[in-house]
Amino acid sequence: MSMHAVPFEKYHGTGNDFLVVDADKQSVRDRAAFARAHCDRETGVDGAAFDGHGDGHDDGPNRRGADGVLFLSVETRFDPTRVVMTLVQPDGSTATMCGNGARVVARWAHDRTGDHEFMIDTQAGTRHASVNADATAATIEMGAPTFDPRRVPVARDDPLIDEPVEGLRVTALNTGVPHAVSFVDGGRDDVDDPDRIDEIDLDAVAPPVRHADVFPDGANVNLASVVDDGSGSDPAVIDQRTFERGVEGETRSCGTGAVAVVAAARRLGLIEGESAVSRPPGGELEITVPDAGHATLTGPVAHEFTGTLPADPR
Numbered sequence: 362m363s364m365h366a367v368p369f370e371k372y373h374g375t376g377n378d379f380l381v382v383d384a385d386k387q388s389v390r391d392r393a394a395f396a397r398a399h400c401d402r403e404t405g406v407d408g409a410a411f412d413g414h415g416d417g418h419d420d421g422p423n424r425r426g427a428d429g430v431l432f433l434s435v436e437t438r439f440d441p442t443r444v445v446m447t448l449v450q451p452d453g454s455t456a457t458m459c460g461n462g463a464r465v466v467a468r469w470a471h472d473r474t475g476d477h478e479f480m481i482d483t484q485a486g487t488r489h490a491s492v493n494a495d496a497t498a499a500t501i502e503m504g505a506p507t508f509d510p511r512r513v514p515v516a517r518d519d520p521l522i523d524e525p526v527e528g529l530r531v532t533a534l535n536t537g538v539p540h541a542v543s544f545v546d547g548g549r550d551d552v553d554d555p556d557r558i559d560e561i562d563l564d565a566v567a568p569p570v571r572h573a574d575v576f577p578d579g580a581n582v583n584l585a586s587v588v589d590d591g592s593g594s595d596p597a598v599i600d601q602r603t604f605e606r607g608v609e610g611e612t613r614s615c616g617t618g619a620v621a622v623v624a625a626a627r628r629l630g631l632i633e634g635e636s637a638v639s640r641p642p643g644g645e646l647e648i649t650v651p652d653a654g655h656a657t658l659t660g661p662v663a664h665e666f667t668g669t670l671p672a673d674p675r
């Protein structure tokens with residue numbers, strides 16, 4: 362067994378939290394085993410064990426474990442600096458894209474270089490990223506959402522738009538990874554509605570959809586409720602919850618999910634305008650989904666703590 366210790370940083374974006382490992386400096390032989398062990402919410406990385414935890418500057422959710430490990434490689438010979446991103450999830454799988462993870466990558470790269478603009482190489486394509494002046498928020502270009510059945514993918518010839526799948530009415534699309542979006546009536550603040558979004562047992566209703574035959578690669582499953590349709594002077598507001606493939610549970614926030622929710626709401630005519638605010642449990646995200654071209658995702662990012670972890674945790 363290797364006793365090698367791997368330095369890492371922990372960051373989060375609206376509560377979607379990640380361990381970050383500099384892949385240029387650290388070798389982790391079995392990345393899946395590393396992620397499975399250290400992301401575990403009961404036995405994984407514990408911030409209380411490390412200096413810098415809750416340092417008063419970037420006070421994160423400070424939960425044990427994480428939603429994934431970002432292995433990053435920086436290529437400063439490019440302008441803007443390029444970062445190659447690989448996300449290994451708590452079940453050991455590798456995700457092709459992660460919106461909140463990419464926002465964390467931009468902040469991590471800023472903390473190393475002082476730059477504010479980056480290109481991030483993901484398995485879903487190369488994405489432009491920027492951090493704001495004090496690096497408390499990051500914006501990612503998210504590519505163009507697609508409902509094309511071959512690209513979601515869904516196992517049928519027509520787009521899957523607002524149809525029943527395993528007990529939910531679902532719209533299927535790909536925003537870098539596959540998503541199923543299901544709109545429900547009551548928003549988080551509709552406290553008198555017994556069926557409001559937060560009353561739904563997501564851990565019970567999502568897995569049958571996540572594993573449905575119509576999704577050959579599986580899907581992340583989002584519940585969404587339109588709070589404001591954007592017909593007034595402000596952008597639309599949508600409450601969101603996401604059950605993530607790879608985490609196999611609900612996360613505090615999902616960036617590709619937020620873009621999927623807004624793109625699906627636009628497709629179904631539920632909101633007006635190309636900008637919207639998504640409200641996952643972990644905070645607020647600003648999304649744009651233009652009629653053509655790249656969507657964008659903007660929201661807060663924060664550093665939690667720094668430490669070292671065993672490279673081979675078995």
Ligand SMILES: N[C@@H](CCC[C@H](N)C(=O)O)C(=O)O
Nearest residue numbers: 456459460461538615616617
């Ligand atoms: N949390 C992410 C999504 C990560 C990928 C997803 N779990 C999958 O496997 O499809 C985000 O912020 O987009």
